Amino acid sequence: MDFSLSPKAQSYIQRLSAFMQEHVLPAEPEYFGQLQNHPDWRTWKQPPAMESLKGKARAAGLWNLFLPDAEHGAGLTNVEYAPVAEISGRSSIAPEVFNCNAPDTGNMEVLVKYGSDAQKRRWLGPLLAGEIRSAFCMTEPDVASSDATNIQATALIEGDHVVLNGRKWWSSGVGHPHCRVLIFMGVTYPAAPKYQRHSMVVLPLDTPGVKIERMVPVFGSYEAPFGHGEVSFTNVRVPLDHIIAGPGRGFEIAQGRLGPGRIHHCMRTLGAAERALDLLCRRSLQRVAFGKPLAELGGNVDVIANARIKLEQARLLTLKAAWMLDEVGTRGARSEISQIKVAVPNIALEIIDQAIQMHGGAGVSSDVPLAELYAAIRTLRIADGPDEVHRALIAKLELKKYKPKSVAPA
Ligand SMILES: Cc1cc2nc3c(=O)[nH]c(=O)nc-3n(C[C@H](O)[C@H](O)[C@H](O)COP(=O)(O)OP(=O)(O)OC[C@H]3O[C@@H](n4cnc5c(N)ncnc54)[C@H](O)[C@@H]3O)c2cc1C
Numbered sequence: 001m002d003f004s005l006s007p008k009a010q011s012y013i014q015r016l017s018a019f020m021q022e023h024v025l026p027a028e029p030e031y032f033g034q035l036q037n038h039p040d041w042r043t044w045k046q047p048p049a050m051e052s053l054k055g056k057a058r059a060a061g062l063w064n065l066f067l068p069d070a071e072h073g074a075g076l077t078n079v080e081y082a083p084v085a086e087i088s089g090r091s092s093i094a095p096e097v098f099n100c101n102a103p104d105t106g107n108m109e110v111l112v113k114y115g116s117d118a119q120k121r122r123w124l125g126p127l128l129a130g131e132i133r134s135a136f137c138m139t140e141p142d143v144a145s146s147d148a149t150n151i152q153a154t155a156l157i158e159g160d161h162v163v164l165n166g167r168k169w170w171s172s173g174v175g176h177p178h179c180r181v182l183i184f185m186g187v188t189y190p191a192a193p194k195y196q197r198h199s200m201v202v203l204p205l206d207t208p209g210v211k212i213e214r215m216v217p218v219f220g221s222y223e224a225p226f227g228h229g230e231v232s233f234t235n236v237r238v239p240l241d242h243i244i245a246g247p248g249r250g251f252e253i254a255q256g257r258l259g260p261g262r263i264h265h266c267m268r269t270l271g272a273a274e275r276a277l278d279l280l281c282r283r284s285l286q287r288v289a290f291g292k293p294l295a296e297l298g299g300n301v302d303v304i305a306n307a308r309i310k311l312e313q314a315r316l317l318t319l320k321a322a323w324m325l326d327e328v329g330t331r332g333a334r335s336e337i338s339q340i341k342v343a344v345p346n347i348a349l350e351i352i353d354q355a356i357q358m359h360g361g362a363g364v365s366s367d368v369p370l371a372e373l374y375a376a377i378r379t380l381r382i383a384d385g386p387d388e389v390h391r392a393l394i395a396k397l398e399l400k401k402y403k404p405k406s407v408a409p410a
Helices: 007-033 048-059 078-088 104-114 117-128 250-286 300-332 334-358 360-364 370-379 387-400
Strands: 133-137 154-158 161-172 179-187 198-204 210-215 228-239
Touching: 007 048, 007 078, 078 250, 078 300, 104 117, 104 133, 104 179, 104 198, 104 250, 117 133, 117 179, 133 228, 154 179, 154 198, 161 179, 161 198, 179 250, 198 228, 198 250, 250 300, 250 334, 250 370, 300 334, 334 360, 334 370, 334 387, 360 370
Parallel strands: 133 179
Antiparallel strands: 133 161, 154 161, 161 228, 179 198, 210 228
């Protein structure tokens, strides 16, 4: 494995680090001060601080860094992008600043890889420019969606149209005032083999029959201005050319989409864990109790050492998964991607929790970003597949090595 960085990647890392220190981290209080975090998404506004940051990032060439495709993005490999994404993960507002935020990144990847020329012209251009936002509508309230074959919403072909019906939720980003486009997954061929039943359809948010029913809060926060919506689709008719890559290819696209997407989440999560450890260490040296800095009390040095050990382990595993993704693609890197999807959020949560503890009451306030980081990272143990589903895949691939190979008939 080779994790060495090209001069190009090193230049991005240096420039991004400087931009984070100079612009993003100091803008956090202003950005959060401009948010309206109440349930009525129709009144949500994009904080002006964000548009100002986006303009500066784009002018500095720090834009669409996640796309390995040099035509549309920075052209970094996954190994090169890992440390860049990690730096942006230190602030929850940073990914949007660099136009590298989920679910837009995954949706842009889908359009780059599978979109028709017309779909790219209509949606990819404005998404790459950061002018509009998007949502991905797969999960449904009525079925266990960690098993995506359960999905019941339909995308049925009627003449030269496809008609969508069903109810989705956890459609992240659908409340954003700039959200204009959705990617919807539904059943087209109920009798086909189970991985060839579904289609993905790209459609405007304002298509008749699409209704945002409500925003679903996360630990009590509506996460404005993005939000996670419950969305109903009632006889939504769009032309057949809105199907991505052709009917019945939904699962294939979903698999391709989630490989890089999961790895990006893990890279950013490492940045969140680094920030928590940084805050933990500073607090443990500054604050004095019982006549000593907190760092010297009880088992706190062990807490700090163990956090560093686990973070380094998590980073190396993430780099290995990124390297595998570059070398053998999503399918060949399935076990490693699932391994980091389980390992990294769990390790980060442990470190953030310890940082909260070291801060005492301040740790659960919003004076430090730890409570917000904790809530955000906790959802990653569920979103993009719960831990258990990833463990099941890792174990299945592990046990496969012990099963007798089927012998081709003579
Ligand atoms: C903050 C957030 C953002 C999200 N964003 C999006 C989005 O943008 N678009 C979208 O479509 N979806 C999104 N999701 C949905 C997410 O992908 C689903 O919640 C996830 O796939 C789990 O599906 P479910 O909620 O139906 O849980 P279920 O499928 O009902 O599973 C519940 C629990 O059952 C257990 N379980 C399931 N399978 C197994 C197994 N094989 N072995 C052991 N235990 C098991 C696990 O503990 C699991 O947590 C988001 C979710 C969250 C929380």
